[in-house]
Amino acid sequence: MICAWCQQKFVPKIIPWQLFVQNNQSINRLCERCQRQFDPLGKRRCPQCSRDQPATEICSDCQFWRQIYGQQIMLNQAEWHYNRGFHDLMVAYKRYGDYELWPVLQQLAKPVQKIKADYFVPIPPSPEHLAQRQFDTIKAIFSHLVPLTHALAKAAGTSAQGEKTRAQRLQTAQSFFIKEDQPALRGKVVLLDDIYTTGRTLYHARDALQTAFPDCQISSFTIAR
Numbered sequence: 001m002i003c004a005w006c007q008q009k010f011v012p013k014i015i016p017w018q019l020f021v022q023n024n025q026s027i028n029r030l031c032e033r034c035q036r037q038f039d040p041l042g043k044r045r046c047p048q049c050s051r052d053q054p055a056t057e058i059c060s061d062c063q064f065w066r067q068i069y070g071q072q073i074m075l076n077q078a079e080w081h082y083n084r085g086f087h088d089l090m091v092a093y094k095r096y097g098d099y100e101l102w103p104v105l106q107q108l109a110k111p112v113q114k115i116k117a118d119y120f121v122p123i124p125p126s127p128e129h130l131a132q133r134q135f136d137t138i139k140a141i142f143s144h145l146v147p148l149t150h151a152l153a154k155a156a157g158t159s160a161q162g163e164k165t166r167a168q169r170l171q172t173a174q175s176f177f178i179k180e181d182q183p184a185l186r187g188k189v190v191l192l193d194d195i196y197t198t199g200r201t202l203y204h205a206r207d208a209l210q211t212a213f214p215d216c217q218i219s220s221f222t223i224a225r
């Protein structure tokens with residue numbers, strides 16, 4: 001096989017039944033060297049947002065959100081540490097518009113399939129980013145893993161979180177709204193994004209959904225934290 005990240009040939013470790021199924025999603029698409037660049041989050045993490053830390057009490061980010069939301073702070077499940085390897089992958093995928101890298105992210109996001117939910121709602125791109133990149137980076141990753149409900153849209157003229165400092169990110173105004181033709185949602189909703197940085201984006205997305213659909217229980221899944 002060709003590694004989806006470094007494009008080098010490698011021999012995947014497969015178990016025999018995988019040879020007989022047409023959908024080879026379960027076969028690892030990364031060579032061992034590339035896999036080692038990604039660091040799975042361990043048990044020592046914030047129980048609320050999955051932040052990597054030595055203590056198992058809630059982290060400083062969640063304490064900040066608790067001042068605003070009280071007991072309604074969001075549960076975020078993440079799988080990978082936002083380290084150098086993950087950062088480099090995201091820069092190639094987003095900044096350089098390398099659509100071909102979606103299988104790598106899909107591989108890293110696969111644990112989302114273990115989550116039971118009524119709806120998986122992806123964080124939408126801004127109209128500017130969609131025009132610039134020519135593809136929806138979050139949809140490209142998750143549409144191959146779970147059924148998506150595109151309930152949210154993002155207003156034009158709202159620049160990306162990645163270009164801001166931490167303080168600026170936290171002050172960002174609400175930019176999400178519910179799509180006009182969206183039928184009512186009720187039940188368990190999981191928001192999907194690539195990275196949980198400050199939590200600002202996900203909390204705004206949840207606020208928009210929760211206001212429109214008060215009967216929903218909303219949590220989130222991000223590939224990295």
Ligand SMILES: [Zn+2]
Pocket residue numbers: 003004005006007008030031032033034035
């Ligand atoms: Zn590789």
Ligand SMILES: [Zn+2]
Pocket residue numbers: 046047048049050051058059060061062063
């Ligand atoms: Zn936390």
